Amino acid sequence: MVEKARILDQSAMGRAIARISFEIVERNKGVxxxxxVGIMNGGVDIAHRIARKIGEIEGKPVEVGKLDITPCRDDGSKSTQDRxxxxxxxxGKRVVLVDDVIYTGRSVRAAIDALMSRGRPQSIQLAALVDRGHRELPLRPDYIGKNVPTSSxxxxQVKTIERDGVDAVTICAPSEEVDG
Structure with missing residues (x-):
């Protein structure tokens, strides 16, 4: 993979997360x-950052969990181990599912299945740092950090300081596309 464009740097990611956090507080009239609940792996770091920002805004902590969707996937890469x-x-809670990138919607569908197997929330909302389009299922995020039109x-790639040592969102292409 070759980086074609950097679409968010550290400060832009911070602004996107702050905007999502304020929108969540406003829509839910508090906390x-x-x-x-962050979708593993990419959504977990983003969920923790949103929770910290909401805590700063409201002065109250927000519970955060991490959700392994592999047992509920529909692409043959299922796992019986739930992490x-x-x-x-x-x-009965208002759950905000958090993912780093929403693409086809299949990961979100698996996340909803995995979440519903744990109980019946009052509502499920969806936050995504990046929406790149190309939906295959009728799912749309309630909160979006940045819309990024891409080709299929x-x-x-979303990199976080916690996992990668740097905050960045980039668009990458297969190296043969760049070479050819």
Whole structure:
């Protein structure tokens, strides 16, 4: 993969996360009965950052969990081992699912299935740092950091300081596309 463009740097990611956080607080009229669940792996760091920002805004902590969707995937890469860590009940709560990139919608569908197997939330909302389009399922995020039109052969990479040592969102292409 070869980087074609950097679409978000550290400060732009910070602004996008702050905007998403304010929108979540506004739409939910505060944080009572609200929790965040990051979709592993990319959504977990973003969910923790949104929770920290919401905590700064509201002066109250927001519970955060991480959700392993591999047991619910529909692409043959299922796993029987569930590495989720949601240390609170979701029953009756307003859950904000958080992912780094939304593309076809299949990961979100798997996440909803995985979440619903743990209880019945009052509502499920979706936050994505990047929406790159190309949906195959009728799913749309409630909160979007940045819309990025891409071609289907491009890849959007989200790097976080926690995982990669740098904050960046880039569009990459297969090296043969750049060479040819």
């Amino acid at each position: 009572d009965n609200l929790c965040l 989720s860590d949601i240390p609170f009940a979701i029953e 052969h491009e890849v959007v």
